[in-house]
Amino acid sequence: MNLRTVLPPVIVAVLGIGALSGVQDTGFREQIESKLTENAQGALSAAGLDGVEVELTGRDADVTAPTDAAALAAADVVGGVEGIRVAVAYGPGGPASAEAAVAESDPESTAADDAEATPSPEATDPASDSETTDDETAEPEEPKREPTREEREKAQEDLVEIPNITFVTDSARLTKDGRRVVREAAEVLEEHPEVEVRIEGHTDSVGTPSHNQRLSERRAEEVLGRLVELGVDRDRLTSKGYGESDPLVVPRTFADLEKNRRVEFTVLS
Incomplete structure (x- = not known):
């Protein structure tokens, strides 16, 4: 039997089967992503969270919202949707953080905390100027050596x-x-x-x-x-x-x- 005659049809058949399998896998994945996106949006609507974008890659969700607080809340809702493996929150500046969410929810409180952390001139003890503090007696920290x-x-x-x-x-x-x-x-x-x-x-x-x-x-x-x-x-x-x-x-x-x-x-x- 001449292998040059037999091999080309076999190779074509194998490649055809592989291509068909790839198309079927892609179609099945798109169906899953579409269904999970629909379920996620439904859960967000039920929770009263509007203006949230959900992007599915397989069973992993990227959740983007106008604020970090909304993104974290939306990711928590989407993460609870059956079939979704993980939901990652993104705010206007990138990955959402709890610290940014707190600052968004109560900026005046953050400003007040900063003010409390800075002592006023009146609150400074005059007598303390003549006293030697631990910071003054401590040896200065050596500057970090720059690499060559x-x-x-x-x-x-x-x-x-x-x-x-x-x-x-x-x-x-x-x-x-x-x-x-x-x-x-x-x-x-x-x-x-x-x-x-x-x-x-x-x-x-x-x-x-x-x-x-x-x-x-x-x-x-x-x-x-x-x-x-x-x-x-x-x-x-x-x-x-x-x-x-x-x-x-x-x-x-x-x-x-x-x-x-x-x-x-x-x-x-």
């Missing part, structure tokens, strides 16, 4: 050698291998305690730009939080998401898309 250019370059070289950090598809949850790589990054940062680093998240170009931007921010923040848990000083770290705006390569294949999904460490000068 050679130290920054060596740290950057070591960080570039770290393997790519991987996440569960379309989420900011680290894979088992991703958690291992973050531990490796923490060890490298411990070897270079003077340098400050920006954690940069990047995605591929699949999906909407807005979704990819939020996803990249969440992934960078997840890595930062994990490094702090591993003992890296929080003051040394910042994070930033670039979405799909800065691809490593022009995406022509699935392998190219995988290269563009990455987290990079940049040593700050």
Whole structure:
């Protein structure tokens, strides 16, 4: 039997089956997302939360509202909808925070707290000027040593050698291998305690730009939080998401898309 005659029809048949399966999977996923979005919007309406945008990726929901307080409340409602795995809250400035929500709900209280924290001139004890305080007798804290250019370059070289950090598809949850790589990054940062680093998240170009931007921010923040848990000083770290705006390569294949999904460490000068 001539293999050159037999193989082409077999390959075509296999590729056809794979394509059909992919179309069916995509259609099924879209149906799930559409149904969950409808259920989430219904739950928000029942809770009296209007003006909230819900975007589903699989069973993960991004919830965006005009204020942080509304975003947190809406994410709590959406997270309770059957079938939704996780709901992440986004306010006008990005990921919503409880502190910002408190400030939004009672700005006068925040201002009053600041005023109370600052003693008035009348409340100052005149006698205290002649007394020596503990702060005055304490030795001044040594300024932080700035790393040399050679130290920054060596740290950057070591960080570039770290393997790519991987996440569960379309989420900011680290894979088992991703958690291992973050531990490796923490060890490298411990070897270079003077340098400050920006954690940069990047995605591929699949999906909407807005979704990819939020996803990249969440992934960078997840890595930062994990490094702090591993003992890296929080003051040394910042994070930033670039979405799909800065691809490593022009995406022509699935392998190219995988290269563009990455987290990079940049040593700050």
